[in-house]
Amino acid sequence: MAWDFSTEPEFAAKLAWMRDFVRDEIMPLETLEPDRELLAKLTEPLKEEVKRQGLWAAHLPPELGGGGFGQVKLGLMHEILGACAYAPSVFGNNAPDSGNAELLALGANEEQKQRWMYPLLEGKLRSAFSMTEPGAGADPTLLTTRAVRDGGEWVINGHKWFTSNGSTADFLIVMVVTDPDAAPRRRASMIVVPVDTPGVRILRDIPTMGHPYERTGEPGGHAEIIYEDVHVPVENLIGEVGDGxxxxxxxxxxxxxxxxxxxxxxxxxxxxxxxxxxxxxxxxxxxxxxxxxxxxxxxxxxxxxxxxxxxxxxxxxxxxxxxxxxxxxxxxxxxxxxxxxxxxxxxxxxxxxxxxxxxxxxxxxxxxxxxxxxxxxxxxxxxxxxxxxxxxxRDYRPADVPTEHVPTRREAARAKFGSLLDTYASNE
Incomplete structure (x- = not known):
């Protein structure tokens, strides 16, 4: 196959526009250190310009308002956006909203998309992905937050933390164990939980090196959340049971x-x-x-x-x-x-x-x-x-351990080329 490191002229022009736009229009916001409300007002006209350029929410397929660019082109775009912390939100692909929109695009039914995904893409709602637990760490098979079916509802109980944007989100996508007896990779499911649902208790934004809440007083970091007898309709399940x-x-x-x-x-x-x-x-x-x-x-x-x-x-x-x-x-x-x-x-x-x-x-x-x-x-x-x-x-196999003497590489070479070596030595 052919390897090609070039970029089509049309897309290269989009990247060039993005570089100039991020440098000239977005980076200056850093010196203002705006709070969330002011930042929203300052970036609104910038977002409109991004939409006019056809670069808004580019991670989604065209039928959902994105560019359908594919991961290589998205990668080149994100390389430019990474230079400034404010840039991803101006382009409609800031985490965790962008990942949650992709997840809903993949697993949600049309009714769920209308209720949560499209408003999320329009910036009318904010979302959070609630998976990490204090005891599970990096092993998702150790998740303990449970969702039990009770008639037409799921009842959720558990403890999550590092739910990014949890304290400012309108809805949470919660990873829960729905079948503890299933195979490890089929135990969990994802359920949408509106943040104002009774039993959702947001304890705090965890102060971190990257977001020292005690210094800034600005919420929206990594929330610690208790789910205590949280009731949501069964229709809030994303995909099928066990798809988590x-x-x-x-x-x-x-x-x-x-x-x-x-x-x-x-x-x-x-x-x-x-x-x-x-x-x-x-x-x-x-x-x-x-x-x-x-x-x-x-x-x-x-x-x-x-x-x-x-x-x-x-x-x-x-x-x-x-x-x-x-x-x-x-x-x-x-x-x-x-x-x-x-x-x-x-x-x-x-x-x-x-x-x-x-x-x-x-x-x-x-x-x-x-x-x-x-x-x-x-x-x-x-x-x-x-x-x-x-x-x-996993693609390697153990070397055979010989039980009898095996010729060394030197001995094997001597056996193969011995006559030639003897002839060469005699000619000298």
């Missing part, structure tokens, strides 16, 4: 590609700051760019980013051509590799800036905090490495 893990994989696969490409956009921004600092800062007789250690930082960062970019676009291409199931190893690899590249590049940029890099005068300190979290959410590095190793090693 299948739907989660279909949601998380594309989401991880988008994460990794956004990390590349963030890495590129930090890399540009590293290089600008290197050619500007004069110390100990020359600019930093003349120091071999700084040259090593620049070269290593460039190589790591290029490797991560090619790996991620290849995973996106494989997902486009063969589907999520065939791309699990590639997706797992880019998740832990991309997170490490993001962390390393930002760390070097901070180091090059010295004490200035440690201050909030530059965006690097915030980028650094978020980069550390990248190695944990959507599955910690260790889980993804185990996934990759297992899938690779």
């Amino acid at each position: 893990f299948v739907l989660a994989q279909k949601r998380l696969g594309p989401g991880r590609i988008h994460h990794c490409m956004r990390w590349l956009g963030q890495s590129r921004r930090a890399f540009d700051m590293l290089c600008e600092r290197a050619v500007s800062r004069y110390v100990h007789g020359s600019v930093l760019a003349d120091k071999q250690l700084v040259q090593d930082w620049v070269a290593s960062s460039a190589a790591e980013m290029q490797a991560a970019r090619l790996m991620t676009l290849h995973a996106a291409w494989k997902m486009d051509t063969e589907g999520v199931a065939a791309s699990l190893s590639e997706i797992a690899m880019i998740k832990f590799w991309g997170a490490s590249v993001l962390y390393n590049v930002i760390d070097r940029a901070i180091q090059a800036h010295g004490s200035l890099g440690y201050t909030t005068d530059l965006p690097l300190e915030a980028m650094y905090r978020h980069a550390r979290a990248a190695r944990i959410y959507d599955g910690p590095d260790e889980v993804h490495k185990v996934t990759v190793a297992r899938r690779i090693l």
Whole structure:
């Protein structure tokens, strides 16, 4: 088959427009540090411009108002959006709403789409994905939140945390155990729970390195939620009973590609700051760019980013051509590799800036905090490495252990070429 690294002129023009738009119209918002209400007012005209360009909610198929671009093109778009934390929401594909919209597009019936998905796409509703539990960690087979069928209702009881946007969402998509006796991957289902349903108790937004609620006072982080005898109609089930893990994989696969490409956009921004600092800062007789250690930082960062970019676009291409199931190893690899590249590049940029890099005068300190979290959410590095190793090693077989003497490679070569070697030796 042919390999082609080019981009069609029409789509290349869209990417060029996005770069200019993010740099000139969205990045300036960072200096204002707007609260949620002000940010909504400031970004509304920007969202309208994105819609006029046909780039709104591009992750969805055309019949749902998206661009139907496929994962490779989406990856290239997310690389641009990753440079600024406000950019994804301006383009209608901010997490977790974008992933939840994809999930509803995959598993919801038409009535559910009308009630939740279309208003979500229009920005009239906000959503949250409520799966993680304090005791389960990265192993979803250990989930304990239960949903029991009672006539025409599901009754939900359980404890969730790190439900992103849970405290500001209008509805929650909750991963629950509906059949504890089923096979591990068929135990769970997904149910939509409106946030104002009696029994939904949002305890707090968990303060984190990436979103220190106690500093900002701004809600909308990672909520801890108790579900206590929460009654919802059976019609709120997404898909069929036991579809929870299948739907989660279909949601998380594309989401991880988008994460990794956004990390590349963030890495590129930090890399540009590293290089600008290197050619500007004069110390100990020359600019930093003349120091071999700084040259090593620049070269290593460039190589790591290029490797991560090619790996991620290849995973996106494989997902486009063969589907999520065939791309699990590639997706797992880019998740832990991309997170490490993001962390390393930002760390070097901070180091090059010295004490200035440690201050909030530059965006690097915030980028650094978020980069550390990248190695944990959507599955910690260790889980993804185990996934990759297992899938690779299953294609290998143990070497046969001989019970009798087996000729060494030297002995085998002598036996095969002995006569020629003897002739050559005699001729000398």
